[in-house]
Amino acid sequence: xxxxxxxxxxxxxxxxxxxxxxxxxxxxxxxxxxxxxxxxxxxxxxxxxxxxxxxxxxxxxxxxxxxxxxxxxxxxxxxxxxxxxxxxxxxxxxxxxxxxxxxxxxxxxxxxxxxxxxxxxxxxxxxxxxxxxxxxxxxxxxxxxxxxxxxxxxxxxxxxxxxxxxxxxxxxxxxxxxxxxxxxxxxxxxxxxxxxxxxxxxxxxxxxxxxxxxxxxxxxxxxxxxxxxxxxxxxxxxxxxxxxxxxxxxxxxxxxxxxxxxxxxxxxxxxxxxxxxxxxxxxxxxxxxxxxxxxxxxxxxxxxxxxxxxxxxxxxxxxxxxxxxxxxxxxxxxxxxxxxxxxxxxxxxxxxxxxxxxxxxxxxxxxxxxxxxxxxxxxxxxxxxxxxxxxxxxxxxxxx
Amino acid sequence: xxxxxxxxxxxxxxxxxxxxxxxxxxxxxxxxxxxxxxxxxxxxxxxxxxxxxxxxxxxxxxxxxxxxxxxxxxxxxxxxxxxxxxxxxxxxxxxxxxxxxxxxxxxxxxxxxxxxxxxxxxxxxxxxxxxxxxxxxxxxxxxxxxxxxxxxxxxxxxxxxxxxxxxxxxxxxxxxxxxxxxxxxxxxxxxxxxxxxxxxxxxxxxxxxxxxxxxxxxxxxxxxxxxxxxxxxxxxxxxxxxxxxxxxxxxxxxxxxxxxxxxxxxxxxxxxxxxxxxxxxxxxx
Numbered sequence: 001x002x003x004x005x006x007x008x009x010x011x012x013x014x015x016x017x018x019x020x021x022x023x024x025x026x027x028x029x030x031x032x033x034x035x036x037x038x039x040x041x042x043x044x045x046x047x048x049x050x051x052x053x054x055x056x057x058x059x060x061x062x063x064x065x066x067x068x069x070x071x072x073x074x075x076x077x078x079x080x081x082x083x084x085x086x087x088x089x090x091x092x093x094x095x096x097x098x099x100x101x102x103x104x105x106x107x108x109x110x111x112x113x114x115x116x117x118x119x120x121x122x123x124x125x126x127x128x129x130x131x132x133x134x135x136x137x138x139x140x141x142x143x144x145x146x147x148x149x150x151x152x153x154x155x156x157x158x159x160x161x162x163x164x165x166x167x168x169x170x171x172x173x174x175x176x177x178x179x180x181x182x183x184x185x186x187x188x189x190x191x192x193x194x195x196x197x198x199x200x201x202x203x204x205x206x207x208x209x210x211x212x213x214x215x216x217x218x219x220x221x222x223x224x225x226x227x228x229x230x231x232x233x234x235x236x237x238x239x240x241x242x243x244x245x246x247x248x249x250x251x252x253x254x255x256x257x258x259x260x261x262x263x264x265x266x267x268x269x270x271x272x273x274x275x276x277x278x279x280x281x282x283x284x285x286x287x288x289x290x291x292x293x294x295x296x297x298x299x300x301x302x303x304x305x306x307x308x309x310x311x312x313x314x315x316x317x318x319x320x321x322x323x324x325x326x327x328x329x330x331x332x333x334x335x336x337x338x339x340x341x342x343x344x345x346x347x348x349x350x351x352x353x354x355x356x357x358x359x360x361x362x363x364x365x366x367x368x369x370x371x372x373x374x375x376x377x378x379x380x381x382x383x384x385x386x387x388x389x390x391x392x393x394x395x396x397x398x399x400x
Numbered sequence: 401x402x403x404x405x406x407x408x409x410x411x412x413x414x415x416x417x418x419x420x421x422x423x424x425x426x427x428x429x430x431x432x433x434x435x436x437x438x439x440x441x442x443x444x445x446x447x448x449x450x451x452x453x454x455x456x457x458x459x460x461x462x463x464x465x466x467x468x469x470x471x472x473x474x475x476x477x478x479x480x481x482x483x484x485x486x487x488x489x490x491x492x493x494x495x496x497x498x499x500x501x502x503x504x505x506x507x508x509x510x511x512x513x514x515x516x517x518x519x520x521x522x523x524x525x526x527x528x529x530x531x532x533x534x535x536x537x538x539x540x541x542x543x544x545x546x547x548x549x550x551x552x553x554x555x556x557x558x559x560x561x562x563x564x565x566x567x568x569x570x571x572x573x574x575x576x577x578x579x580x581x582x583x584x585x586x587x588x589x590x591x592x593x594x595x596x597x598x599x600x601x602x603x604x605x606x607x608x609x610x611x612x613x614x615x616x617x618x619x620x621x622x623x624x625x626x627x628x629x630x631x632x633x634x635x636x637x638x639x640x641x642x643x644x645x646x647x648x649x650x651x652x653x654x655x656x657x658x659x660x661x662x663x664x665x666x667x668x669x670x671x672x673x674x675x676x677x678x679x680x681x682x683x684x685x
Contacts, residue, residue, distance in 0.1 A: 045507070045511055046510065046515050047516075047610055050515075050516055086515070181655055207653055207655075209653070209655065210658055212611075214412060215408045215412070215646065217408065218646070218650040218653055219649075221650070222653060237517075238516050239516070239517030239608060267517075270518070270519050271517060271519050
């Protein structure tokens, strides 16, 4: 017993020696094996969680694959997940924790625009590199938010694709635009009304409606009375979108409904009163994850879907592009970390020159002046009622 | 268009009225405004969908089990959120305790059930038409509850005991009435009424966890307008609210409809602080 006892001075000496040894010799070796900390801010619960649930399947798959392959130069990927519960306040709190306590290298998310509107300025102030897939235009700005990158389309790109399809392909000129009252809904409405007019369309009806409203017949009747030839709803709320589709069906009103991707989600489908109501519904989607006219997915997506099938990852209740974004983002971070490490400045420099990162969801490119990485021509419209394995057929008019 | 306003307005008005009655039944027994009333409605819809669509039970079994679930939640509300704060009613702690329980149930439902609206089954296998079952089911439920409560309160001994507690619970206790058991029974009854509202309106509102705050909010309006504890006032005010809301939806539409509803609500309360059918209670000083 007495042989084992040590004095306080001896203990301090030993601790000091250990600290010196650790700092001078062991540190580089340990640093090289330090995990890459990725803060992840999905909404896994709450009304905007469908996106987060889908993207998390992809993100987790990528983490598993990367770590199974030995990580990035021996550094394991550690995904620190904080459920924002679809609430911007909780997203802000989680952001503070991830940047100040967990001291993450990069943040992926938030995945909803409403939360990102609150989080992006905070991350800019804390000099944390951020990648998000949110569509609201103002969510990237290389001058105000130099470390913020978007690997998804902007609302402008989404709107251009939808409006072009309605006005130029379907040749419908009188358009009704409706949104819910969320940040995403109202900002989309404000962005798309002038865009439709610019393309030569006429907005005969526009409204923002509480998504909880159980009866949308008054809105649809007003659209009909205004002579609308197409309805463009902007919301991620499956209940709201299904009520629009059901009401159109009940009124036996044969106008196309074109717009937000959630129009084609499994959640929307299961709320339809009749399967045939889903005809002539054209949601946004993305060419790299769509079936062409021969019923085939592009090669990259086909291989990915095969892998999802093998791993028994459920696609029936989500969308392929959601899984794809989650998967691609983790690989995008891993690629940058492999090339330049996880120093924020170095990663910023890497992303500012990134050309055509080959993801399942699309080829992402950034420049110092443009942090919106998704290509215009890959935003397309699809047939909602063709959903299979989370992917759709291209809408009529796109060819192969 | 008028037919649409009337049908959907009356249907949603009946749902608000039923939630208002659930508020009142709980209030009468305890002098507590339990903000779990909307949650009871939400649970009725979710349990109905769970038992019938997910578990494949027959409609009648799903219906009964949904009502039992509502009754259980009512009893839990009384035990967990009401009984502990009854001694300090003047501090209005029940606002916090009942809201907290409502939030817990709502979040639990979101996590365990779904965060997206889920389908609710068709109760009767009949073709859809303009006067669809999604409109007349809440109306029938409302009539059944009104008649049932009238019979219960006026024709049964238990009903008389409920009324005695509501009138003066000290005197009722002095007469030997089991106040605590009657209060629990009242909360169970409120749970059944709330769950019935949710079940009957399931096709209209869907099985959605976020219906809880919606019903809590809109269900409170008939109570405030109709006079606290006044079931007839709640029914009339609920129907008026539903019709006015739908008329506003048709006439002004969009978010302005909600603004119109609450503008009228505030104006009415400014003119009649005790509600349209309420009267200021005499206060001994």
